[in-house]
Each structure stands twice: as C-alpha cells, then as structure tokens.
Amino acid sequence: MTRISARTLALALAGATAASLAVVPQATAAPSNTLPVINEVYGGGGNNGSVYSNDFIELYNPTATAVSLDGWSVSYYSSSGNLGGTTTLSGSIAPGSYYLIQQSAGANATGALPTPDATGTLTMSGTNGAVELKNGSGEVVDLIGFGSANKFEGAATAATSNPVSAQRITAGVDTDNNFVDFQVATPTPTASGTTQNPEDPEDPEDPVVPGTITPIAEIQGTGAETPLAGQLVTTEGVVTAVYAEGGFNGYYLQTAGTGTAEKTAGQASDGIFVYVGSNGSYPAVGDSLTVTGTAAEYYGMTQLSGTTFAPAAAPLAPVTPLALDTVPAGDDIREAYEGMLLQPTGAHTVTNNYGLNTYGEIALAPGTEPLYQATDVVAPGQAAIDYEAANAAKEITLDDGRSGNYTRGDKTIPMPWIVQDGGSTVKAIRAGDQVDFQAPVIFDSRYDLWKFQPTTPVTGNATAAQLPITWEDSRATELASIDAVAGEYHIASFNVLNYFTSLGMNEEGCEAYTDINGTPVTANNCDVRGAYTAEALADQQSKIVDAINRLDVDVLGLEEIENTATVTGDITRRDEALNTLVDALNAAAGTERWAAVESPTQLGTDEDYIRVAFIYDKTTVKPVGESRIFDDPAFTGTARQPLAQEFQPLDETKESFVGVVNHFKSKGSVANGDADTGDGQGNNANIRVAQAQALIDHLENQDDWASKPVFILGDTNSYSKEASMTTLYGAGFSNIAEQFNAGQSYQFDGRIGSLDHALGNAEAMDNVVDAEVWDINADESIAFEYSRRLNNTTDVFAADPFRSSDHDPIKVGFNLESVDAPVVPGDDSDDSDDEDNATGSSPSRTVWAVIAAILAAIGFALPFLKF
Template structure:
C-alpha cells in the first residue's frame, strides 16, 4: 500500500474500499492495466519473512525490508513497522517496531524482528530492531507514519487511515492491498517485490515467494542474509562494549542500534529473563567503563555457550525494574553470530575488602545519580556499575542472609565489616550501608544455591557475571559456586523469669490465620514455650482475622488466637488468656482482607488483666487520674484511633495489667510499613524514606499518650513494644522517646547485637521494647530464632524483657 501519487487512476483508499464491497470490487479491479505496473515513487515494503528461527529456516530471525526507488533519501524519523495476525479478532492489537534514520536513494532498509531456536544464518546488520514474532504463513505488515499502534481491524478501515504509507498482507491475510494477499510465504520462503519495487497496490500481483534476501541500508545481504559468498559477517563493527556502557549509569548509545559488537560469552541464563553476558577481553584504559553487557533474548533460549566468541547486533536499551531503581544496560532484539567456541574467558574482577570502597554512593541531595560520572575507586555503587556485566569472583565469603525461597543467598566479601556475634553484618546508619554485601544466584541448574544460614560460608571460589535487579541491587550470577561450609547456627533460648520478674515479650507472627498449616502454629508455639520460656505477657503482631486474606468483611480473630493458644498448651506452655480489639474492615493495612491486629496473650496464673468496658475500633483510650494512680478509661483500648497518623495502619493496643499488686501499662504497636521507600541501591541518593513521615506521626501519638500517664504519675510503669518498622537510630524512635519518657532497650545492647530482622544481607532492627523511667531494673534479650535462618516460622525474631516492678 503506497501513498497516493499523481497520475494514478485509482488510489489505494478507493481500491481497498472496492475490495471491501464484495463481488463488485472484484469486477472493478480485475482489469488493472499493465501500464500501471511502474516503480513506486516513495518508500514501500520490499520483503516480508516470518519464518526466521523456525524448523528448516535459512535465517534465525524474522525481518521486514523496506525499499526506496526514488533518487533522494527517505527519512524514517518517527515512522514504524507494524504487524497484525492474518485473521484478526476484535481483541487483536497491532505490534509496533519504531524506526529511525533513512532509506538511501535507490536503497533498502532492514528491520530485524523476533528470533527463534532454529535457522542457520544471522541477518546482516539491521537498521532497526524489534521483537515482533511474525507468522511464517499469514499476516499483515504496515509501514506507518507514526509510532502509535494502528487500530484498524478491516481492509476498509486501514485504507482510510492516512498514517498508513504501505501495507502488505500475505498468506490468507484479511487485511491486504488489492485483489488478494501475497502468496507462498513459509518457514523457508519470503514474499518480495521485484527488484524495481513495482507497486500496483495489489499484493497478490506485486509479490512473489522465494529464498529470503534481506539487505540493509549499507547494501549488505542477499540470499541467506549475508551475501552470495558469505552467509554471515565475521568482521567486528566499530562499537565496543565499553562504548555502549560509557562512564555513567545510562549508556550514551541508549536507543541506538549497534552492529557486530564483539565479545566472549561469560554466562548464559536459560530461565526467566533469558539472555547471556558478553565481555570484551580487550579492555580500554578507563576504569569507569565496563567491558561487559547483558544480551537480552526475551523468551528465546540463547543459542550460545560460555566461551563462545560472538558478534552481536541489536538495540541498546536501559532496563529499569521500577522508577526508583537503577537500570541495567542491555542489548535487545539481538542477532548473534558465533565465530568460535571454547575461548579463554577474561580475567574476573576480584571482589574483596581491598577492591570495594567503604563509601556506598555519591550524594545527589535525594536526586538521581544517573548522569554522574562514575567514581569506582570512591563509591561501592559506582564500583559495581563500572563492572556491570563483567565476570567477577570472590573467595570464602560469609553468608549474611539465609537462602530465600527464590534460591538466592546474601554474602559479604568483607568479612570484617560490622560483624554480628552470630555471623551476620549489622546495619548501623543511613549514611554507611554495608558495601561488602552482594546477592548470589546460580546460573547452573545442576548446582543450585544451597540452603544456607547466616554465619555459614561459601568456601573456595564463586565466579560469575555481575548483574543488577530491583530486589537487592547488584548481584553475582554464579557460573561456579563455592562449597557451603556450615556454621551450625543454633536458635537461641532465653532463661526462665524469676518469681518476682515480670516477663514481657513481643513477636511478629507474620500473617497468622487459621488456614495456616499446623506446622507453622507448632513452630511459633515452640518459640513461645521453649525459646522465650513462656513469658507472662506476649504482644503479638500480625494476627489475621478468622478467614485470613479472604476479603468478605470478617474482622473477628477468635479462631486464629484460640488455635495458637491451643498450640502453645500442646507444646507444654501455659494456657494463655487473651485480649484484643477487632479493627474496622480493611482499615488497618496489611494483606487485603486479613485485618491484622495486635493481641495480648497473658498467663492468668501470673498476671491479671484489668478489664474496663467500652474499647472498640474507634474509641480513644484516655488516662484517668485517681487517688490510687492512673487508670485507662477503657482496657483494652486504642490510642487515638481516628487520628490521620493511623490511616491504613494498625492502631496501638493499650492494656492495664496487675503483677504482684502493681499496675503495669502495656502498649502494643505495629507501625506503618516501609513500603514505598526508595531502595538504598536505587538511582536517587540518598534515597527518600517517605514512609517514615507517617511513623514519626505515629510515634508522636504514642509519646503523647505515655506522657499523659506520666503526668498522672511520674512513676507509672509502662512498657511500649512491638514492630515499629524502623531502626534504633531513626527519627521514629527519637520521636517515641522524646522528653526522656521511654528508653529503647536495643540501645542498651552492643551495636553488634542490635537487630531483630535480616533484609538484603543486613541485620537490622525493626522490633523494639521501650520502658518508662520507673522500670529501671530489667534484663533484656533479643532471641534469635528466625531472621538468620533459611527455614523460618516468621521473618522476625522475638524479644523479651524481664522486669523487677518493685523498687
């Protein structure tokens, strides 16, 4: 389908309109005189091949070739090639490949499309690349002025769309030019115009089938794709991988097609985002430019092996998992030519204490560092980016995050960096994230990541390309995995409280509901009875309602709690009583329909709960001054539950207990999650912690309530505890302790012990117990039974404080 040109007695729009009119159209077009079989005056589709990579195919990729018979170059800026299946339905959509550059006068222009697992020869260097999978036998291809997808689904509608410059239907395509589609397309044959590019607006007359003969704008190509004498080019192009990577995080060639880029394959990924890593063994002298790059093959399994010497043609692209992460520089829509096998691999970069900087990232005042020239000697993020895609290795690394369900393990290559006593790496400040951490995954299906706990070691050498993803940042895709040496980490057991000690614990039980397997209840119960030695009071977080995540309005949690109480008793513990307040449906965040809340378990043989009626989801608990001391207006009660501070977040649960004749006020918390915060490895430095704003408001609400109790009695005995979703050095905790009304017990531990959770290889604090000044005699313990292990009952560790309530 060509643009309407002077001298034509019948325009393409009129011709297609006649085709859509049925039998009359056949009569009208049958006698098109041969005199109109003249070369087109502008750009046309010259050849279409959809059998690339199929069984018996001569080529590995589909392609569309454009032609320009005119005496001037034809500008394709803003144009696209689009494809629609031969028998479209109402839900069919056009697939789009944007174009650029121009078709030389009298020349051709090659658009490479999807590759398959078969085929024997690569295309010549493409002028534009896409990933459209054309049918080998039937479909419609359009050359379009614009890159927005066409919406026409009939011949008449497509004829009326003035953006369509030319159109070819082949096989049995319903949308085509003239009397019928071009015939004869198959796995081994294309449909092509004559060399003079005759265009009569009749696909069946203008196209014939034959051996595919792709030709690019440089005139390279011919039968089989690479010319009459050489089926594939073997000479490297002028672009090298370090030119693609450049000295910043974003490639200076982003969006451009590069041809015949040389390198050695260092790793192949055959699952998920398939592709392979290519590295140039001839490095430049600039330590800011990586010599490695990922070649993304999409759903196609790469037809290369480690050690292959390869030339790659494709489009440079930056893949960012989200708007706040960094991106990975890739070559997409690749055509790969294997020149030889079994080549020596480039020497790997060594990851160790002496090579990775101690500073983590440049500071852009919260803005993007993408345009910053890399400084790999100064910053760890720059070091990894300067080696993105390159082969790397480390030896004898310590495991700092147990193996995950995704078959990943975190290690540190800096064995002396902020170690915990149990083998982890503690996270102690925002401005000094641990730089030795790196996530490891295996590329070898026969050698999967072993089940490892914190403190274990990957002994010997681990080798593989450096990659980047949105779930932890830089990682090593292991082609050679070290040997696991176990540290035999044990789950801790705390001592039993004395008769005059009140034992209060907090435990996030990770979305517990009645449908959870019996094993989860049993393991959590063992944690309470054995590891925590049956505390007198336990504040639980993440207790879900009686039907878990089923979103049907249920808010009660009696079945969940009772099943847990029964499991504790079966494990040899006391028969706990409990108190809580049902939330409003879907108002407290967490898993939709789950209605998580805090719950008090207490041993009635040791403590008594003071019940005062009236507490519900929306009633605010108040402090009441009495001659006998402060009391809660309702018990249990919620702290200012209608405050904006608690929007879509859990409201604190306050309860009044009696122990040895003394009143003790316990406030259980589960502050707003960190969801929405920018990652520490992201493009913005330092990353924004947007979720902290709400947590500070929540901390201020709790602080205000604690002050009301202390105003009524400066010696009031108050325990504030729970999952605060923030660190001991955070503004959240500072707001909670403001005025000296509470002491965060984590700060009484050595820095190497201040953690309750492990995330991305960092041992960090999210859970806390805080005491008012009157409770100065205490024994505090974080009991490590979950976070450091691959096999967890919960992702949080519980903690406990044993308090002498009498001075």
C-alpha cells in the same frame, strides 16, 4: 547525513557465519525490489528513554511506479509468534517514497511523528517482535523479525530498545534476510512525499571499519553506555560463562589474557554479554571466538545483539578470574568491571533474601555485617539520605544466572540456594549469614542492579559443590540463643502474622492465593487476612505455637491477631481467635500453662480487623484488674489501640509491673495525607508521632501505675531514630534492645532494622538485666512461611519456629524487687534496712509508694513523684 550503508559488510558476515544461525524462512517475497517493503519498525514509542511518543511502521516503495495499498495490511506479532493486531491500509505509495503508519502511544510525550499516512492501534514491543506486510490478496509481501522473534526472513535482526528502531541499511534493498538488511539505530520516521532519508544527527560520524576487530573495551567504552550503540561490530575473546537455559539466552566474552590487573574508575571493561536469542546456538566456556553483532544497551548493560560467532583463527590466551576482596562501591568504578570474570576473596554478608524463592536472588553486603536501615542508625533527614546512598553504592546481588520466576513459569524447577540435590537437601541461608566464594563469578548489571552471576545457571538441582558460594547454617545457634536470656521474669512481644481462625473459605466472595497445584492457601481481597483453609491454618498455627512455647516468657504481647468481633460483628466473640491460640499452646505444651488476658468492658472505637492482645504464664504471674484499651482519636481508623495490663507475680512478695502492647500505623498506604517526605521515615510519620504522644498521655493518666515498672512493647512501625521513637524517649522511656545490643527485628528491602521495640520507664530499667531479639523470622527466606507452602515444586515447609512471622520477637529479662509490709506508726521493729540494701531492694522507694497510696485514698495525688 544519510543512514550509513554497511550492506557489503553485512553480506560478508552473513556468508561467513550463517551456519551458526537457526534459519527459519517465513516470507515468500522475492528480493526483486518490485513491491513495497517494510523499511523501519519502532516499538519504543512513549517508553522511558524513547525518541517518539508513538510506535510506528514505515514502508518504502523501491519501484518506478505508484503502488495502491488499498486492502493491504501490516500485522504485529510478539516474539513468541502471537498476533498482536492488524492495521488495514489505504491510498497509494509513490515511487521512491515512504508511507508512515503511526501506532499506539506510550505513557511519555517524548516527540511527535511526522504527519502519518495511516494510523493504527498496535502496541509493539520495544525490544523483540515481528511485523508482517500483506497485499490485498492476503499474501505476505515482506516480514521483519527483530530480537528474539520466532518469525523472520533468513535470521532476525538485532533487538531494539526504547531509543532505537530496526531500519533498513539501504532503503528498499531487500535480500530476504533481516539480519543482513537491517540495522539498529536512531529512529528516522519518514512520511509520503519524501524521496530520501532525512539526516540523522545521532548516527556515528566515525563508524566501525568493516572487517576489523573492535576490542571489547572499545565497545564497552568508559562511560555508562556503549559509544557504538547501533553499530555492527566484530570482536574476539574467550567465553567465560554460558546461559543456554533459564532466559538469559546468551554468554559472556572477555578479551584474551585479561583479568590480571585491577581497574580504576574511568577505565573500560574487558568483558561483554553476547545475546543469542531463543533460537541461537551456544559456544562452550573456554572457547576462543570471533563474534559479530550490534552494540546496544539493555537495561543498563552493554551487550551485542543479533549475533553470530565462529572459532577464532587460533586459540586465544586464557582469561584469569580477577581476584578482588570485593568490587569497590560506586557506579563509575563498577562500570570498569561490567561483564568480567571475578573471584571475590573477601567476606560478604547476606542482607536480603526476599527474592530468593522467586528470582533466585540474594543481596550481599561486602564485609561482615548486613546493611542497616538508615533511620535505625541515624536521624531522619539528610543524614539518613546520605547513609542510604552509601548503602546502595555497596550492595551487590548474587543471582542465579536465570530470569525465570520459581513460583510462576519455572515453578516445576527446584528453587536455588536453599534447595540442593534436586530437593533432597534443604539448607537455610539467612540475613546476617556470611558467604565465601568457592568459584569465580561474572560481574554484571541487570535491571539497574549490580550483580554476581554464576558462570552457568544455578537451580535447586545443583549440588553444594556446584554452587559459587558456601555458608554455614546458623539456625541451630539462633535456636539456643533465646534460652540464655537472664532474669527472674521475662516479657516479650510477638507479631503473629495475621493469625485468623475465621477462614477465607467461609467468607462469601473471598478469593485465595494458591499453591502450584491451585490449592487455596491464604485469603485474598477480603476481611479475613489469614489462612483460607483449615489445613493452611494448621500450618500457620504449628509454627506460631512452636515459637511461643520455645520463647518461654511470663508475659507475651501479641500483634496481628484476629479481632473476631470486627470480622463477625459479634462483640462477644472478640477473644475467639486469642483463646483458640491459647488452647493450641497448652495442647502443645502438655500442660495448662497459658491463659489469655480477657477483653475489657470498655473497647476501642472503630476497631480494626486485627488487634493487640496479651497472654501470660499462669504458673508464674496473674493479671491485676481489668485490661485497659487506650482509646484515642490518634488511633481511630488508622491503627490498633494500645492494650495495657498490670501483672502480679504469684510470689506476692514481688512488686507488680505493667505491659502495654502496641501496633502503630504502618509505612504503607497514606492516611490523612501524611505522605512520605523523603526524609527516610516513609508514609504516616506524623501520625505515628501523634500515636506515641497519645500513648504517653494515657499512661500518665493511670495514677495507680505511676510508681510501677512499665514496659512498652510491640510494633511501632518506626525505626529506632525516627520521630515517634524519640517522642517516647523524651517521655522517659529507654530502648531496651539498644541498651543491651540485642539486635534488630525486621528486614525490609535489603536493610536490617527494628520496627518492633521493647521500652522501659526508669523503674523498669532499674530491673532489666538482659534482652535478646530472637532472629527466627525476619532473617529467614519467605519460602519457609506457611503462606508460601508449595509455591515451588520443592516443599520446604516444616512445623518449626522459623518464619512463623515476618517480625522477630524481643525477649526481655528482668528481676523484681520485694515488696515490704507497710510501716506501722510507732512500730520500731523494722530493722530491715541493712538487709534490704544488701539485697539491692529500695525501702525508701517502697515507703514513698505507701505514702502515695494513703494520700490517694484520702483524695490527694502526687503527680510530681515518679517512682
């Protein structure tokens, strides 16, 4: 059938509502139908969901004679008015005929256009912009602005999307008002020689009756998309939220008197977003309105575009914020609440605050716990896939009612939530914190995420009372938790976030990430991976030093510390960054407490720019012999070689113990073709299994450590149930954090889990008494990291331990047994069995250790004995 004509309705609506539009005439062409006009514009070509592979512009000649187009041109402008290019035309357009101008293709081959009459290279927006037609003298003959364009005739028509174009309601009819003349509908590209519009099988067979009120629920429909896409509709309701600044450029409207009953899957929502555009006027929250616009879907959200509004004939019944414990999981039921005003009453827990400092987003999990990484809870494979699907169905993102980025275009506006009162108040909101809703919010869907929106935009200028949520600052409780870890001795690992003392500013060609003033902060695109300037290093170091000194352990394994030998090519400088950190720790402690474990004589093959290392409290322990690098092909060129060291308490009546610090291959870039299989383990799962096995093999070859407590520490880049971890478990090592319910060490993509681990062999587990993951980093917003200092106008940096890294340290508390003197043959004076048993020591184990040592000295080994 031919395109639906709604010109009469459009003219009536324009007369009734023109006062609410910002009218900016841009073209001088008279609506006399004496010249060709722009008939259709499509910018979604080749995009996801597009109908055709190419953008196009279609002209129509409404006159009775052919018109030469030689020297004529069409130009595309962005929504802000910037020229995007021009296509020069030639030939002629017959009377009552079309002229099709093919433009650039997108990435997807979704359909070929009819043979075009001209071809250009314009790349047009699929949503907002303007197209101008000029004659051979350079005079503007016609103009269409769509969406948020600031160039248009009369008023811009509705925004388009990938499956729809802006097209004249009646071919060739031009009133010099885009809003009146155009509609948004399925594209109908037509080339020369055609005298009528082709049939459009996707046009609605039952269009909305002009002049009637269409309820919001009918516009929303019961499915994922509006059943009235592309139709001009009029509806009415009460304004529940207004976003006049920040980029949303619209408001929410809800059917009068609704909000008193919960919805079920398959029902239609009573709320809808009304897009105003950058040049529109806004109502106030609580206003009763009649609104006219084109129904459309925008990134998963039903909205009205190209809208006008007027007060309702009489005040409408108010909307009640619907009280819900939380919005139930699942897209079907959530569609029933899209655009409605809700009052969440149940517990919600922060599960992701990574986007807080950029887009003002905080992901929430209904209930009292965050969402967990699937493979930290269940085995990889279908169980993990199902677990994550359930996670995704539950998550809701608390947004700020704005689309700006607080580290870029909006960087002079204080970021929300953690900054309040214009910057005078800074209050952390951490993963695991529970929030309560003190005000109602809009429930919507933007960019495929279900979200809570405040009813007006929120920035760091808001007071606590103006926020929709309240929460308790949990930092003080976390600081105190680490002091309560029991045990005579303590061991831990700590990822020091690319601690480099070689600075980016001193490396030739090194670029920098900068703050809002253009001041370099961190190195970019060079071998140096840490601070760019001495000032930035001082910031980074102040946090790391405070964290390590507060951690208060006897032995500390480090990951991501600079390997200065690789950076400089000078092997004698391998410990340079490590020693600098030790000096800073001692200076802050006010005593010579810390010392570094020196690099061994035998180093690793092809070592990385970062390495692992050990430091220790020399007032309580000392190294025994040289440290050992487990050099192995499993690590060469893909990860950092493990470092092992035996430590002896200064109280030499106590047995010694062994620490091995690790940093396995990450889940990021693919190495040796070991790509993600979709089982939940990410990239390089097989490589990490090989590295776990290599670690086991090397440990089994350290005969002098066979009977000692051994702690495996560090970042295995594997969650607790993944294959590399089960490989370690199978070799007799236990996950200490799991056994002591110590918590999780890492936050990624809104999921909490442990990539960092502390494991012990049987001898170690006999002695472990406590453990704690110290949540000072992973739960924190990245806004507090040294690398993000002054990314926004509010400086939230502090020289404290919070966000000193992106990984949390794990502190393990353990006791050590006393070492008995060797038993002299024939000497029956040793009557210590009862005393040893009373104090929990193991004399039989000590005797076997002595026997093993004697046999080893004369050339024998007892590989079958594991002490």
